Amino acid sequence: MRTIKDIFADESLSFTPQELIDFEHTIKDCISEFLPFTSYSLFFPRGNKGTPVPEPEYRAEDKELVLPLVFQDRMLCYFIAKGVKLKAPSTAPKYIMALATAVLEKIALYKKSVTEPLTGLYSRDYFFDELANSIDQVQGCIAHGSCRAGVEGNTAEMAFSGTLGVIFLDLDNFQTINERYGYLTGDDILSEVGRLLSMVCPKYTTVSRFANDKFAVLVPDAKPRSCFQLSEVIRSGISKLSFTDDITKDTITLTGSLGFVNYPQGLEGGQFRRTPSEQARMLVRKARKGVGVSKDQGRNRVFGYGDILTKGGRVIEKLPMDRMVVSIGETVGAKVGQRFLLRAPKSGAAASATLSQDERLSGRYPAMYKGEVVLVEVQEELSFAEVLHIADPTWTVEPGDRLKLIEGDESLFAVQPEVEDAAVRKDAARLVSYSDFAAHLTTVRQESEQFGLSLIRILDQPADSDDNYQEAMDQMVSGVANIARAVLGDKAYGGRFGLNGMIFFQEDVDCETLMERTLEIEKRVADTLSFKVSIGSSCYPFLNYKRADILENCRKALDHAMLLPEPCVAVFDSISLNLSADRRFMDGDVYGAIDEFKLALLDDDENLLARNSLGICFAQLGRFEDARTHFEEVIAIDDKDILALYNLGWANHSLGDLKKAEAAYRQCLKADPAHVYSLMRLGSIEEKGGNYKKAAELYKQAMEQPGGERMVLRPLARVSYVLGDIEDTREYLHLALNADHNDHQAMHLLARLYLDQGEDPQIAEVLARQSSALSPGKDIYWDVLVEALEAQGKSEEAAKVKARAAG
Incomplete structure (x- = not known):
């Protein structure tokens, strides 16, 4: 008969005081399943290491059960349950203590399941x-x-x-x-x-x-x-x-x-x-x-x-005809038409030479750029590029050469003179290579007062096998190019734009005409070729954009078109600017986003989304007066715009104008009675005004809405504490920490609760240390830590914390 191994026998699992505090709510819930009580607390006795495990103690007069929490025959702390009624006060405590040990073993099993045994890190x-x-x-x-x-x-x-x-x-x-x-x-x-x-x-x-x-x-x-x-x-x-x-x-x-x-x-x-x-x-x-x-x-x-x-990025392989394979693809944001400086691997690297055994020279290689390349085909993990300019024909492209993205339209190299059209290579679809197209565009955009650019991307994939994929895709491109040329006219200059795309330049065309023509291309492709395309176009002049901006605007229009239902066709406009500005905002470029949202409004003064977003940008910068103005302008056009109503309340709230904030939140709730954030903000206004019961009602309403529970736990704890409901306060704070382990405000409030209730200051110290570490700029967090240390007689350490906080 095999012996069942005790999984805890190797003592690889244990509980620190911090972990017991982290699991406090779980311990409480588990013990409450077999021991009814009205309130509880944890207590960590000092110097209990190596001492015998104490017996549980039931204090009938106080209706209090002092329960040692024991794991691996070692007492960790006391769980003090209050409001306890035992029918068998002399025998029941030992059984309850055994059940409490089983609770710790259950938590230890969970801890074992989420940690990796060799390192002790999470799985x-x-x-x-x-x-x-x-x-x-x-x-x-x-x-x-x-x-x-x-x-x-x-x-x-x-x-x-x-x-x-x-x-x-x-x-x-x-x-x-x-x-x-x-x-x-x-x-x-x-x-x-x-x-x-x-x-x-x-x-x-x-x-x-x-x-x-x-x-x-x-x-x-x-x-x-x-x-x-x-x-x-x-x-x-x-x-x-x-x-x-x-x-x-x-x-x-x-x-x-x-x-x-x-x-x-x-x-x-x-x-x-x-x-x-x-x-x-x-x-x-x-x-x-x-x-x-x-x-x-x-x-x-x-x-x-x-x-x-x-x-x-770097060059992986050199190909014939000035082409190369590079190590960047769609997964890192590479797009056809992006240009890169090509530099030697030693560029900027450390350089050294030994003159003698005792003398050594050191420095760095200068920036050594070989030329400029452009992406002509982008796949998921890699791309194909062509040389646009080369610094020295004898200094060839080699595998390992590095790429540096060129921002804007400037080049370190002189633009090569455009060759005669007859000498330009064209494929079966009568499209030139992208590098030739780019050279043509650089010249003609300076000569034209009005022009347009259209990017066409084929959305379907050929049905042929991989062996015939290139040929099948070329046939699809040829079919679309013939339709595009028929619609745009023979004067339209076309080039390849990746494996499944093409680009056309047209003179003397405005945005309205370009939209009509590209919609016609999309319709003809769908009707005659039975597959889908997406088309993004841009015109010059448009707002204050330069001629050199048209290609980037065209790319943004294509991104816009890809998000549309059929027909997936867009001309660079206010909505395209919205999408681009949103991307800048998410990337943390708030000022760049503001510029583009302003341009979106310059093109369309009634673009409510842009005005709302502009207000949010200003609010992120702390310019709440400007933000409020934009939100008010949105509401003047649409008084049921929920986003603007809520944000107007938020701006007024931040400016301290609580009456206007409350009015905006209530108007928002009329439009959407389940708006969690408006309920929370109204609750905070009532709380600020001392109307704690009303605040609690609003917070509880917010809790009942989808996604609301996690956000209102801490506010409910604050209100419950003021109303004298200590156990609800403790419950809400533990739930808040379960929902977000890094909620420093909940940690601070829980530490404050332990101190105010005269409970174990050691727990308050642990919580105060955590909250201070998460948000070291809050003086009140350090004050609570000092108080917790002084309550334990750690005056010297408290003095050090005071000095650090003051510094």
């Missing part, structure tokens, strides 16, 4: 769950046009920035260490890396051993700069680790390559329509792409996903 599955939950929280923020989910006092307080970051770490050449020194040594090293990550990553992050020598970190409320800084701390820490092999006495050192991506900046378009779980996996994949570039550029470095397109 891959737990990481994805946390990332999906965080994405869901950010989506809720974006959906309401504001990242401000809570209200403190008479102003809106930003609960979080509406972003998050994912950092991915892959140790360099780790398999070599495993093979040379053994897998047990490798495991020891991985364990130390896990310890390092636990030490250097803030507590509010979720650190996971993803697989083998790969690790992932979820950083809530993080912008790209924060992710880069934490990545650099991790990279630097790993490079300082050193190990000695017991057998060979070799010194083993490590390096790591890291990549990071931010949300929502890292996704675009239809990717946001995926479920949070799918988006989580897409984010990790993008962070891993950053790792791939880090390794490609020499290892032991950090590379952000957002930088791959601008400076992370």
Whole structure:
């Protein structure tokens, strides 16, 4: 008969006071299933290490049960249940204590299921769950046009920035260490890396051993700069680790390559329509792409996903006819027509020379640009490019050459003179190569007073096998090009724009005519060729745009067209500007977004979405007066615009004009009685005015709406505390922390509760430390930590905290 092994026998699982506080609400819920009580508290006795496990004690006069929480024969803390009535006071406590131990074992099993045993970090599955939950929280923020989910006092307080970051770490050449020194040594090293990550990553992050020598970190409320800084701390820490092999006495050192991506900046378009779980996996994949570039550029470095397109590409293979394969594709935002400077791998790298044994020279190679290339075909993972300009014909393109994205229309190289049309290469569809088209466009756009540009993309795929794919796609392009030429006229100049696209230049055409013609092209293609196309066009002159801007505007119009129902046709206009400005806003370029929203309004003064968005941009910059003006202008046109009504209330609230704020919120609720944010804001106004019961009613109404429960828990806790309902206060705060482990305000309030109720100050200290670490700029958090330390007699440590807070 086999012996059943005790899974806790190796003592690999234990509970720290911090973990017991984190699981406090779960412990309470589980114990309440077999022990009815009216209130409870945790108490951590000092110096109980090595002392015998005490017996449970029932105090009949006080109706209080003091229950030691025991795990692995070690007493961790006391669970003090109040309002307890026991029918068998002499025997029941021991049975209840045994059941409480089973509760801890249940939680230990959960802890074991979400942690990886070698490093003690979270598991891959737990990481994805946390990332999906965080994405869901950010989506809720974006959906309401504001990242401000809570209200403190008479102003809106930003609960979080509406972003998050994912950092991915892959140790360099780790398999070599495993093979040379053994897998047990490798495991020891991985364990130390896990310890390092636990030490250097803030507590509010979720650190996971993803697989083998790969690790992932979820950083809530993080912008790209924060992710880069934490990545650099991790990279630097790993490079300082050193190990000695017991057998060979070799010194083993490590390096790591890291990549990071931010949300929502890292996704675009239809990717946001995926479920949070799918988006989580897409984010990790993008962070891993950053790792791939880090390794490609020499290892032991950090590379952000957002930088791959601008400076992370390289030439993979050189092809005939000045073509090449490059390492960037659609997944990193590459598009046909983007131009890059081509530089030698040594450009900007360290240079050194040895003159003698004692003398060494060092410096850096200058910027060495070989030429300029343009993407002519973009696939998912890679692209094909053509040389546009070359600095020196003898200095050829080589695999390994680096790419740097050219912003705008400027070039370091002189424009080559346009060759005669007869000498320009044309394919079977009578379309020139994109590089020839670009050279033609550079010349003719300077000579024309009015012109248009149209990008046509085939949306369907050929039915032929891979062997005939190119030929079949060429036939589809030829068919569309013939129709386009018939509609646009023989004077239209056409070129290829990737494998499934083409581009046409037309003189003397306005926006209205261009729209009519492109709609006709789309209709004829659908009727005669039976497949779909998307067409984006742009005209010059338009607003204050320069001639050189027309290609970029045309791309934006194509992005606009791709989002439309059939027919997928758009001419660059106010809506195209909206979409482009939204993208800038999500990327953190608020000023760039403001410029484009203003242009959208210049084109269409009644573009309510642009005016609303412009107001949100101004509010993000703290310019609430300007924001209020824009929201009022929207409501003057449409007094039932829910977004504008809510944002008007928000702007007034931030300016301290509570009467106007309340009026706007109530008007918003008339249009949408289930508007969670308006209910919350009204509740905060009532709370500010001392009408706590009314505030509680409004918060509870918000809680009943979809998505409302998580947001109102902390406000309900505040109101419950003022009304004297201590247990409801505690319940709401624990639920708030369950919903968001990094809710520093809930931690602060819970610490305050423990101190005010005369309960264990050690718990208050732990909570106060967490809240201070998450938001070090709040003096009241440090004040509570000082108070908790003084309550435990730690006056010297309290004095140090005071000095730090003052500094």
